[in-house]
Amino acid sequence: MSEVHNWIKETVTQHPVVLFMKGTAQFPQCGFSGRAIQILKACGVNDLVTVNVLEDQEVRQGIKEFSNWPTIPQLYVKGEFVGGADIMNEMYQSGELQTLLKS
Template sequence: MSDVKTWIKETVTATPVVLFMKGTAQFPQCGFSGRAIQILKACGVENIATVNVLEDPEVRQGIKDFSNWPTIPQLYVKGEFIGGSDIMNEMFESGELKALLDA
């Protein structure tokens, strides 16, 4: 296992809610990342740990390999990969995401 994979695993297990995104929560660098932040805030998540994949190409590729998911953003809750922006949106609209985050 590479150092990047180890770091990603530690990151997603150390913090309850982690969003791998383009940019930061304050300044998202793509619409999907911005939407993901909006959804988490709408669910009442105060403490969103974000990782800006644009700062490190190794992490940007590493997270795609780690989750076997081709796109960014990627949401992890309690160490488990939830999905990207579209999945987050569907789960938000059904109430499933808030229930997961509140659990």
């Protein structure tokens, strides 16, 4: 496992909710990342950790390999990969995401 994969693994296991995104929670730099932040806020997530993949090319590539998922944003809850903005939106609409985040 590469250094960047080790770092990603540590990050997602040490924090309950981690969003790998383009930009920051305050200034998302793509529509999907912005939507992901809106969904998490609507779910009442307070202790969200965000990682701006635009700041580090290794992390940006590494997270895609780590999750075997080609797009950003990527949500992790309790160390488990949940999905991107579309999956988050579907889970939010069904109430599944709120349940996952509360447990």
